[in-house]
Amino acid sequence: MSRERILVCVAWPYANGDLHVGHVAGAYLPADIFARYQRLKGNQVVMVSGSDAHGTPIVVRAEKEGKTPRQVFEYFHARFLETQKAIGISYDLFTHTDTRNHHVIAQQMFRRLLENGRLFKAKQKQLYSETQGKFLPDRLVEGTCPICGYDKARGDQCDNCGNLLDATQLINPRSRIDGSTPIVRESEHYFLDLPAMREQLLAYLSDKDSYWRNTVLDFSRHYASTAEPRAFTRDLTWGIPVPLPDAEGKCIYVWYEALLGYLTATVEWAALSGQPDAWQDFWYTKDGQVKIYNFIGKDNILFHTVLWPAVLLGMGRLGEPWDGGRSGDTLRFNLPYDVPANQYLNLGGQKFSKSLGVSLDVIDLADKYGADPVRFYLTSIMPENKDADWSWSDFAQRNNSELLAKWGNLVQRTLSQIWRNFEGRIPIPGPFNESDQAMLAQSETAFNEVGESLDAVRLREALGKAMELATATNQYLDREAPWKAIKADRARAATQLYVAARVIDSLSILLSPFIPFTCEAVRKQLGYEAPLFGEQIIDIVGDESDRHSVLRYDGRRASGTWKPSTLQPGQLLSGEPKGLVAKIELPAA
């Protein structure tokens, strides 16, 4: 198997509120499962994301709380780091969009698109506040909805009828800051020339039928074929300034610079790794061995399947300062290989909503129940094809009857017999009979079968296949009954328990992308020293004017490989086996 390069790009959380399990189920967890699997396969994996630091909602929140936008985003950024570490999302780099690196490259992106004729200037009508002397962002205006008549519609959307609006459509508009009446004024902006790129985009989408999700592809094609120009800049105070002398007060539209984060985070990762050019292996190399995956929620599909490819195509090749002087005219960026977008996770039938208090704090859950029970449940209901719903009783039930009863108990019953009867050492097996061989063979083919589902990013299915092997192992034990054999034929019992332990060893790999903490613990019990995966570290990087905290992955000690167990007879267990998974008892509702 040749070594592939896999770039796992994960949606950038917007730093104006905490993460909830919906975010985790939708993007971060699937990305992590996939990245862990690819690492086990021996591929070169880089997984990047970061906090989206700019934009109006952060400014609004800051004004409300009497803080600066920077204080707001830094507060949430720090919490994002803790949250994702707690739930075990193994980013190679989780950074943010207010770094010097990101600013520099974002402005370069703008210049490249302009030079390549992909941006053009046009006038746009916007609401302007005379009392404040600035253009008002759409969501800072309210007025009467022209569609339903609701009198508190926001400039971007009416909360009553749900229709999206243009602020200039509002009847009797007023500023949400001071209540004054804004006037309509023209503002000049840059637009991304999507019509000019329709053909190129459709060509990009033309060979995805065999593996893209059907919720993603048709939708994207339709949009690509009809796409109109889209604003690329905004009148904003908190963002990355348009790098032109006549563009005072204008910033790059937050959406685009956040997308660019996939590239800039890879660049930053490379620099932090001491191989400043290594990012090019992922974004430039055209050897057919690079695959870029974008893990996102369904609301972001078009941005990733159409707009981001358009930007990448539009940049064509890179100029200074990040191409190392190596790029030629024919080079262009690699585009996303797959965009396995998930649907939404709801909570008790309701959408997650910070303002309505419909939320589940991830750190809380991880503290209370452990990361793996949460990961296990979220994977088994992962909204791959349709919206899913978090249910507390289902969470407890799946934990107790599947994670604990099937997997945890399998480990416990096997290891405790070994501990008690074989002095805590993996027993030395005799000859394998047909039943033993079938059991071992099943555990070996499971690597292909589970791997096939993981490669196709069908994670629920992959977990299901791995759990089938756990069931088969329980069946093997019941069939063989080593607790009986131990009385009559100790050598036979040794073989049976060896086989079971070896399959458990394999299972600890097969399940590890999903429930890494539990699997690491099993391996420790089995007597292994080296961990399967590396460690996540919260780190402070950058020089004085660019200091920022990030989440990194240190994979130096990682030893896991996606291969069947070769468990050594005689290996000493680490101690008396004790339960891996706690039972979840919910208070009666």
Added chain:
RNA sequence: GGUGACGUAGCUCAGUCGGUAGAGCAGGGGACUCAUAAGCCCUUGGUCACUGGUUCGAGUCCAGUCGUCACCA
């Protein structure tokens, strides 16, 4: 309003090229006892959202209706 997706057992989901529905969990029964009363064996559950159409035959194709969701206007 436009585009697209989804709606299958109490719950979570499979159903490939159309041939009167499957799994796991829950529920019911049983034999065992190594194990966190877990595991194993057997088993009860479905007008496949609705209405029409094509077909010898449709969960599976077509049209429409309803419901849910996302994006776009």
